Amino acid sequence: MDTEASPLPSTTPRSRALATEAVHAGRDDLAALGLHAPPIDLSTTYPSYDSRGEAERIDAFATTGARLDGPPVYARLDNPTTARFETALARLEGTASAVSFASGMAALTAVLLARASMGLRHVVAVRPLYGCSDHLLGAGLMGTEVTWTDPAGIAGAIRPDTGLVMVETPANPTLAEVDIRALAHSCGSVPLLVDNTFATPVLQRPVEHGARIVLHSATKYLGGHGDVMGGVVACDEEFAARLRQVRFATGGVLHPMAGYLLLRGLSTLPVRVRAASTSAAELCRRLSADPRIARVHYPKVGGAMVSFEVYGDPHRVISAVRLITPAVSLGSVDTLIQHPASISHRIVDEGDRQAAGVGDRLLRMSVGLEDVEDLWADLCQALSDPPARTAAGTVPEWLPTGR
Numbered sequence: 112m113d114t115e116a117s118p119l120p121s122t123t124p125r126s127r128a129l130a131t132e133a134v135h136a137g138r139d140d141l142a143a144l145g146l147h148a149p150p151i152d153l154s155t156t157y158p159s160y161d162s163r164g165e166a167e168r169i170d171a172f173a174t175t176g177a178r179l180d181g182p183p184v185y186a187r188l189d190n191p192t193t194a195r196f197e198t199a200l201a202r203l204e205g206t207a208s209a210v211s212f213a214s215g216m217a218a219l220t221a222v223l224l225a226r227a228s229m230g231l232r233h234v235v236a237v238r239p240l241y242g243c244s245d246h247l248l249g250a251g252l253m254g255t256e257v258t259w260t261d262p263a264g265i266a267g268a269i270r271p272d273t274g275l276v277m278v279e280t281p282a283n284p285t286l287a288e289v290d291i292r293a294l295a296h297s298c299g300s301v302p303l304l305v306d307n308t309f310a311t312p313v314l315q316r317p318v319e320h321g322a323r324i325v326l327h328s329a330t331k332y333l334g335g336h337g338d339v340m341g342g343v344v345a346c347d348e349e350f351a352a353r354l355r356q357v358r359f360a361t362g363g364v365l366h367p368m369a370g371y372l373l374l375r376g377l378s379t380l381p382v383r384v385r386a387a388s389t390s391a392a393e394l395c396r397r398l399s400a401d402p403r404i405a406r407v408h409y410p411k412v413g414g415a416m417v418s419f420e421v422y423g424d425p426h427r428v429i430s431a432v433r434l435i436t437p438a439v440s441l442g443s444v445d446t447l448i449q450h451p452a453s454i455s456h457r458i459v460d461e462g463d464r465q466a467a468g469v470g471d472r473l474l475r476m477s478v479g480l481e482d483v484e485d486l487w488a489d490l491c492q493a494l495s496d497p498p499a500r501t502a503a504g505t506v507p508e509w510l511p512t513g514r
């Protein structure tokens with residue numbers, strides 16, 4: 112088994128920089144194993160000739176939720192490849208543990224179930240949140256009850272059965288930010304969950320400011336190439352143990368191939384985020400000076416997301432981009448643009464959406480690693496008065512086809 116990282120011989124490693132952790136965390140044991148790339152373990156089950164011993168290990172997991180020593184018995188308990196990703200992400204976020212899931216939504220579901228199982232069904236949340244997170248909290252699907260408030264109203268919204276305070280910062284899709292430290296203070300003993308999908312640990316480590324739980328849609332920047340879905344929760348070991356028990360019982364596990372890809376994604380996370388952020392800041396500067404743009408949103412913390420409100424028809428911009436891909440999701444090496452009111456936040460009630468600042472003229476762009484001049488040229492042509500379309504969705508013959 113290769114689940115445990117063996118310590119480096121007799122040195123107390125000083126704390127390593129983020130860029131170093133990104134390429135080494137979760138891989139500390141590889142050299143001793145005679146490997147360079149992490150092994151992928153696709154086993155769904157693990158042989159054992161000692162069923163009494165297995166019974167004890169299963170009992171131990173059921174009571175403590177602690178990771179098993181040795182083989183995981185069955186792949187719904189644990190997997191050594193996804194465990195490497197968890198180890199690495201915890202290291203980057205500065206938490207004791209991390210628990211991975213099949214998607215960001217599966218991760219949030221497990222957090223809500225873990226708190227509800229302790230009788231804490233009430234959630235206090237600040238809008239905007241990612242559309243489906245808003246929906247999951249508000250639609251009653253999980254038996255949770257939510258109080259929506261602004262950061263100033265948090266302390267007053269907390270009740271004896273409040274299990275969680277949830278925020279996104281920068282928030283999807285307006286890039287609104289909250290002061291994590293001040294907010295954590297208002298939470299008292301209730302854990303603050305920060306969805307850190309947009310900032311990533313490269314730009315912001317919420318636990319350093321008092322958050323207790325950090326959530327990621329790993330589908331976005333952590334994977335970084337638009338080809339893997341996953342979610343992860345970084346937290347202390349006590350809550351991680353509870354999450355593992357929920358994951359075992361409900362089955363939303365991250366596939367080992369996805370775990371491998373996410374670990375690989377982490378190794379380039381700092382360079383990807385920094386390079387894309389430089390382009391995003393430059394596009395933000397140019398958009399802010401452009402008379403076709405009513406308003407540009409770009410967070411103080413930086414990052415590769417830019418949102419902007421157009422004076423013209425946002426749907427025309429979406430239909431006119433050629434290099435930039437008109438698609439939901441974010442955090443990939445290539446640039447994506449979408450209309451939140453139609454797509455990512457469609458599932459949120461229109462009144463709530465508008466009140467959270469997600470207007471009909473807002474576009475959300477995830478800036479990738481293309482040359483910034485090429486991106487600007489594409490944005491400029493898409494923003495200029497477009498030619499009349501022949502019919503809805505039909506591209507005139509003289510425009511490039513093939514997409």
Ligand SMILES: *Cc1c(COP(=O)(O)O)cnc(C)c1O
Pocket residue numbers: 214215216217241243244279283306308309327328329330331340341342
């Ligand atoms: C995409 C997203 C999610 C949901 O993650 P999935 O991996 O799509 O399930 C949650 N939070 C934020 C901020 C997101 O952008």
